[in-house]
Amino acid sequence: RNPPPHIPGPFLARWTHLWLAYQAYRGRRYKAVHAAHLRYGRVVRISPNHVSVAAPEAISVIYGQGPRAPAKSAFYDAFVCNGKPSIFSTRDRLDHSMKRRVVSHAFSSSALQEFIPLIHSTIGDFTQRMDEFCAKEEYFDALLWFNYLAFDLLSDLAFGERIGMLKQGSDLVEISRAGETSHENAIALVDEREHLAAIVGIHPLIQTVVNSLPFLSGNKATSGLEELARRQVLKRLLSGDHRGDILGKLIAARGYDVRSPSTDEIAELTAEAVTLLIAGSDTTSNSIAVTLHFIATNPPSAKDVPYLQATINEGLRLHSTTAIGLHRYAPAGGLVCCGHFFPEGTELSVPAWTIGHDPEVWGDPEVFRPERWLESKENKQYLLAFGKGPRACIGQNLAYIEMISVLSTILLRYKVEVKSQVFETTEGFMHKPRDCWIKLSLR
Numbered sequence: 001r002n003p004p005p006h007i008p009g010p011f012l013a014r015w016t017h018l019w020l021a022y023q024a025y026r027g028r029r030y031k032a033v034h035a036a037h038l039r040y041g042r043v044v045r046i047s048p049n050h051v052s053v054a055a056p057e058a059i060s061v062i063y064g065q066g067p068r069a070p071a072k073s074a075f076y077d078a079f080v081c082n083g084k085p086s087i088f089s090t091r092d093r094l095d096h097s098m099k100r101r102v103v104s105h106a107f108s109s110s111a112l113q114e115f116i117p118l119i120h121s122t123i124g125d126f127t128q129r130m131d132e133f134c135a136k137e138e139y140f141d142a143l144l145w146f147n148y149l150a151f152d153l154l155s156d157l158a159f160g161e162r163i164g165m166l167k168q169g170s171d172l173v174e175i176s177r178a179g180e181t182s183h184e185n186a187i188a189l190v191d192e193r194e195h196l197a198a199i200v201g202i203h204p205l206i207q208t209v210v211n212s213l214p215f216l217s218g219n220k221a222t223s224g225l226e227e228l229a230r231r232q233v234l235k236r237l238l239s240g241d242h243r244g245d246i247l248g249k250l251i252a253a254r255g256y257d258v259r260s261p262s263t264d265e266i267a268e269l270t271a272e273a274v275t276l277l278i279a280g281s282d283t284t285s286n287s288i289a290v291t292l293h294f295i296a297t298n299p300p301s302a303k304d305v306p307y308l309q310a311t312i313n314e315g316l317r318l319h320s321t322t323a324i325g326l327h328r329y330a331p332a333g334g335l336v337c338c339g340h341f342f343p344e345g346t347e348l349s350v351p352a353w354t355i356g357h358d359p360e361v362w363g364d365p366e367v368f369r370p371e372r373w374l375e376s377k378e379n380k381q382y383l384l385a386f387g388k389g390p391r392a393c394i395g396q397n398l399a400y401i402e403m404i405s406v407l408s409t410i411l412l413r414y415k416v417e418v419k420s421q422v423f424e425t426t427e428g429f430m431h432k433p434r435d436c437w438i439k440l441s442l443r
């Protein structure tokens, strides 16, 4: 079942999963895998049973459609919440198609049209808070505020109620554990859960050992987020409301009786709610922060919506919000990719950061040049920020609406100065900036 023995890779990675797990622990997996590709070539072993393929032609093979499409690997078990796989973490093809059909109601173009006034109203509140920073004429960490905005936006669309971070100017949320209530930072909970999952997902044994240690901060973060999501789900069910929020659409599509939901139904909705909270907030806010940084540190240019969308794509590529390769298994009968045969069960991935920085694909990959997206529509097939194939991001259109609305509001209303020309990043499952210090003044 192991991949062919001649595939090169870092010495330790040939023998143990701990090499990759250690890189993930250090928050630099994408850098280590990229360095391995520079040294060993396009096809590299990054764990005893895992081969990273940094070739554009591998994208449609490893993330392909159809009955023999490689399925998500056991890596995703680390993202299962409450013992119930969500649309994101389920590995079973049938279960996934059924969930995707149900969830897609909430992301259809008519649903997105309904969401636009809600998005604008939350951005209105965000703008008020930004005006206060303008008046202070001081640098502030805008990443925090993009996070508050994204959480409020997402909770409004998902549960029909904003968590209220913009209003309180903080991400503290109430969490009850074993009868005790405390206030915890929601953003830290998301970061810790995501980071832990990205490490332990690398091998089932690591998952078993780490999951048995409930005192670890990542495990506490998981239970905290589950509790937060379960509370929102119960509140939403008990309200008996018929609002068109994402949870409402899920409940309707499933035909659940909101007056007497079963434990199983609550667990399922909670798993989807945690996924929405994590997948929909952190990702968008980090992408907004890096794109704003790139805009502020590069010469000003035309500002219409297609150009802004091109700018966002360039930010997603250059920073690579999704930087690691997303894990898949070679299907029954194996798979041929880039001239190699991989037996069934070989873990395979295409490293998003490496593809986003491949000179053969982009020509000048280190240059921030939004025009490349207007020059060629072909480029989109190499942008891995939203994944590809049947498991690609279902929230992609919503994310673009959010990012375009927020960035155009900021750029039209304020002049933006960044404190530093460079930003430091870290990596959990997603690749994110550590902060985004800016100063705003009214135009």
Ligand code: HEM
Pocket: 087, 088, 089, 100, 154, 275, 276, 279, 280, 281, 283, 284, 287, 321, 322, 326, 384, 385, 386, 387, 388, 390, 391, 392, 393, 394, 395, 396, 398, 399
């Ligand atoms: C810039 C913003 C975003 C980025 C970069 C992003 C990235 C991704 C990626 C890379 C995947 C595929 C993961 C994999 O194969 O392992 C994914 C899946 C997913 N995303 Fe997003 N996402 C973003 C915004 C959103 C939003 C706003 C939502 C919802 C509110 C969302 C919900 C989901 C869901 C539910 C999945 C699982 C889809 C499936 O397996 O069928 N995402 N996202």
